[in-house]
Amino acid sequence: MLRNLNKFVRFSTRGFGLKMSPLPDVKHLPALHSTLEQAKRFAAYRAVDENLDYANHRVIGVGSGSTVIYVAERLGQYLLDPQYSIYASQFVCIPTGFQSKELILTNGLRLGSVEQYPALDIVFDGADEVDENLQLIKGGGGCLFQEKLVSTSAAKFIVVADYRKRSPKYLGTNWVKGVPIEVVPSGYIRVLRDLKTKLKCKNAVLRQGAPAKAGPVVTDNCNFIIDADFGKIERPEILHRDIKMLVGVVETGLFIDNASKAYFGNPDGSVELQV
Numbered sequence: 365m366l367r368n369l370n371k372f373v374r375f376s377t378r379g380f381g382l383k384m385s386p387l388p389d390v391k392h393l394p395a396l397h398s399t400l401e402q403a404k405r406f407a408a409y410r411a412v413d414e415n416l417d418y419a420n421h422r423v424i425g426v427g428s429g430s431t432v433i434y435v436a437e438r439l440g441q442y443l444l445d446p447q448y449s450i451y452a453s454q455f456v457c458i459p460t461g462f463q464s465k466e467l468i469l470t471n472g473l474r475l476g477s478v479e480q481y482p483a484l485d486i487v488f489d490g491a492d493e494v495d496e497n498l499q500l501i502k503g504g505g506g507c508l509f510q511e512k513l514v515s516t517s518a519a520k521f522i523v524v525a526d527y528r529k530r531s532p533k534y535l536g537t538n539w540v541k542g543v544p545i546e547v548v549p550s551g552y553i554r555v556l557r558d559l560k561t562k563l564k565c566k567n568a569v570l571r572q573g574a575p576a577k578a579g580p581v582v583t584d585n586c587n588f589i590i591d592a593d594f595g596k597i598e599r600p601e602i603l604h605r606d607i608k609m610l611v612g613v614v615e616t617g618l619f620i621d622n623a624s625k626a627y628f629g630n631p632d633g634s635v636e637l638q639v
């Protein structure tokens with residue numbers, strides 16, 4: 365039976381020019397250019413291996429950022445392993461932005477959209493900071509709204525990150541650039557003003573694209589991003605609600621009661637799990 369299955373997989377993937385190879389063993393991976401990159405890869409590979417139910421999961425969210433690169437890489441490796449390929453060829457991967465769309469395609473995975481698949485089995489995404497209660501700041505890479513749409517549409521949201529993202533207690537401790545907030549372009553002046561006057565934000569700035577682009581960063585949804593510094597955030601759920609009430613706000617980078625688990629890679633190759 366297994367021999368027939370392998371024969372079928374070899375036959376069915378040959379047509380697409382895919383070269384089959386077994387899933388690389390995480391203990392024997394080639395070194396990367398920095399220990400930080402290795403930490404990200406360890407976290408991502410372990411998160412996928414421990415949470416992907418390859419025989420049952422079909423609709424998989426792939427987030428944005430530099431750590432998720434290794435999530436897409438690992439999913440692509442499942443596709444190339446004769447043992448898993450028959451299942452992995454059924455995966456439909458949902459991106460959270462342009463970068464993740466490219467990651468899905470370059471790793472040979474099938475691309476879908478959240479409009480086609482509004483209920484996901486699982487999503488893997490990075491974070492800018494994770495507090496002790498698994499509340500997150502995200503949006504450092506500017507993919508905020510789509511990331512929240514996808515992560516809140518999934519049965520499980522697994523965070524992949526390196527050790528720098530784990531907060532000792534409160535959000536705003538390690539990530540000091542402020543809470544990213546996606547806003548409608550015509551409303552950004554009003555939101556900047558309301559953040560300072562109504563919500564007593566310490567500082568709020570429109571994120572700029574320089575040096576790559578003159579003028580503001582424009583998101584995949586053609587919106588702007590404001591970074592709002594509230595210092596240490598003791599009650600992220602209340603702050604999220606208050607920001608969301610401001611006219612012009614599309615979404616906040618505070619991800620409340622959304623993540624199921626977080627994997628943090630360390631430079632020594634160990635990975636810490638927070639649940």
Ligand SMILES: O=C(CO)[C@H](O)[C@H](O)COP(=O)(O)O
Pocket residue numbers: 427428429430431432489490491492501502503504505506507508511525
């Ligand atoms: O929220 C995000 C993008 O908007 C990213 O997931 C977050 O910035 C983490 O990125 P990285 O894995 O590069 O540290």
